[in-house]
Amino acid sequence: MTPPAGARPPVRHPEAPAPGEIIGSHYEHCFGCGGGQPHGLHLETRAREGVRVTAEFRVKEAHQGAPGLAHGGVLATALDETLGALGWMLRVIAVTGRLETDYLRPVPVDTVLHLDAEVLAVHGRKIYCTATGRIGGPEGPVAVRADAVFIEVKIDHFIENGRSAEIQAVLADPDQVKVARALEVNP
Numbered sequence: 001m002t003p004p005a006g007a008r009p010p011v012r013h014p015e016a017p018a019p020g021e022i023i024g025s026h027y028e029h030c031f032g033c034g035g036g037q038p039h040g041l042h043l044e045t046r047a048r049e050g051v052r053v054t055a056e057f058r059v060k061e062a063h064q065g066a067p068g069l070a071h072g073g074v075l076a077t078a079l080d081e082t083l084g085a086l087g088w089m090l091r092v093i094a095v096t097g098r099l100e101t102d103y104l105r106p107v108p109v110d111t112v113l114h115l116d117a118e119v120l121a122v123h124g125r126k127i128y129c130t131a132t133g134r135i136g137g138p139e140g141p142v143a144v145r146a147d148a149v150f151i152e153v154k155i156d157h158f159i160e161n162g163r164s165a166e167i168q169a170v171l172a173d174p175d176q177v178k179v180a181r182a183l184e185v186n187p
C-alpha cells in the first residue's frame with residue numbers, strides 16, 4: 001500500500017471533469033453507480049480540485065448486514081466505487097487490485113455517507129489512492145476508510161473477460177462506447 005521509490009505525484013488530466021461537475025455512471029448496470037440496479041448504491045460522484053472526487057451514498061434497507069446497520073461489504077463497495085471514479089481525473093481506465101478497509105463506526109440505515117477519495121501517487125500502471133466515508137455531514141467523523149492500489153487497464157480488459165451477452169450490448173450502445181473511449185484519451 002506504500003508507494004514505492006520512484007512513484008510520482010498524480011497529475012490531473014487537462015480534460016478531467018471540472019471541479020463540482022457530476023461524473024456520470026460508467027455503466028448502467030454497475031452495482032455502485034448504475035441507475036439500472038434497483039438495490040444498487042446509486043452513488044453520485046463529483047470531480048474536485050486536484051486528483052480528487054467526492055460522493056454521497058444513502059444506506060438503504062437492502063444494504064443491511066446487522067439489523068438496521070449497513071453491511072461492511074456494501075460500505076467497501078461505496079469506497080471502491082468512489083476510488084474507481086478517480087480514473088476520470090487521470091483519464092485512464094483502472095480496476096481495483098487491492099482494497100484495504102478500516103471500519104471505525106457503525107453506519108445505520110438511512111445514513112448519508114459522505115465519501116472523499118484522492119490519488120496519492122502513480123507508479124507505472126499502479127495508482128495509489130485513499131478514501132474516507134464520513135457520517136453526520138461532510139465534516140463529520142470518519143466511519144470507514146480505505147487505502148487502495150488500482151491498476152490501469154485498456155478497454156480490452158473488459159471485452160476479453162466480460163460475459164459476451166453484456167459486452168455485445170455495450171458495444172452496440174454508442175453512448176456506452178463513448179464513455180469507454182473517453183477514458184482512453186490519456187496521452
Ligand SMILES: CCCCC/C=C\C/C=C\C/C=C\C/C=C\CCCC(=O)SCCNC(=O)CCNC(=O)[C@H](O)C(C)(C)COP(=O)(O)OP(=O)(O)OC[C@H]1O[C@@H](n2cnc3c(N)ncnc32)[C@H](O)[C@@H]1OP(=O)(O)O
Pocket residue numbers: 026027032080081084085093094095096097098124125126149151153155158159167170171176177179180183
Ligand atoms: C466497450 C466495452 C467496455 C465497456 C466498459 C465500460 C466502462 C469502462 C469504464 C470504467 C470502468 C472501470 C472501472 C470500474 C469502476 C469502478 C468500479 C470499482 C472498481 C472495481 O471494482 S474493478 C473490479 C475488481 N477488480 C478486478 O476485477 C481486477 C481483477 N484483476 C485483474 O484483472 C488483474 O490482476 C490486473 C488487471 C489487476 C493486473 O493484471 P495484469 O496482468 O494486467 O498486470 P500485472 O499482473 O503485470 O500487474 C501490473 C502491476 O500491478 C501490480 N499489481 C497487480 N495486481 C496487484 C494487486 N492486487 N495489488 C497490488 N499490486 C498489484 C503488479 O505487481 C505490477 O506492478 P509492477 O509493474 O511494479 O511490476
